[in-house]
Amino acid sequence: MVEKQRIPGVILAGGQSRRFGGGDKGLADLAGLPVLAHVIAQLRPQVRELALNANGDEERFAAFGLETFSDGEYPGLGPLSGVLAAIDRAEKAGFSVVATASTDSPFLPDDLIQRLNAHRGDRIAIATSRGRRHPTIALWPVSIREQIADALQRHALGVNALTETLNAVAVTFPMREINGVAIDPFFNVNTPDDLAAAQAVLTKP
Template structure:
């Protein structure tokens, strides 16, 4: 029996450093940034969902289910993950941000292998120097634990990881895979780097 793996792309933030522009819809090389993330993960998962708290009709035009956080108030990525875990019937859920256009094409394969080899509940990606807290593969059955954590006033995702058997999956062979875009300047630098 093969495992079902779905994905959620987190596009629910306020994007303060992007001047309030919705990061997933900011153009990078002639297409919205979220489309780069979709292109990278689509071959790796069964279904893709988008978590967005604004511009939902524009995201829906991409052809994927779109949902907002169950809890209003921009509570951060945990809120989007909790809602996504309640929307899927998959064995595992891949979580990625909308502003990482160079995600590894073997992201799911390597993270799942690490989870299975170590009997873990979730895996978080690392570029070899830093963990990438919103690039993870986890069991949707962890939803209640994450919701209790968020409802308790906690927001730091790595504190939640510490409560579970979490493994780090290194992608030091792809150090640029997790470059994300938080400012217009970073967007320009990334576009120039990709174009080279």
């Protein structure tokens, strides 16, 4: 049973998907469903509410039934712009922390938010696996809003560098087993080859 946390969640879908060849990675077909649908299925049971951060025409995401909002104060500067917009949205709604996940991670752990929240204290908590940090998959206290805005203003746009500077808690997750295949729970569908690999896992007999 997934324990739902009293934390809002935001899926970051504002990127330009250059390595994927452009377009929206989240709309690519994966085992009969859009990649984004897999992310929603994993994340929605774990959070109080779920929304989508995306730029451009919001109608292309209408079928997913999520509130969609664009970057705010510093638009179009990468994932950090989406994180700031997510924090502003959460703070306005009275939340003290917000969860983010990327639109291209279809295998998120069932206990992602629970484990991040258990370890964060009053700091950022980011997911790690196999020795690698995944800073867009994280819990963000709204109290760090000004540090993020300052980084964006300076065009210091590296999310990983900022989480290190702010002494984020790194929470390690084990591999997942899906259809008998061990896979990184934060596997990214960044390229067409990645999509094919994810397809092979989900459709394995």
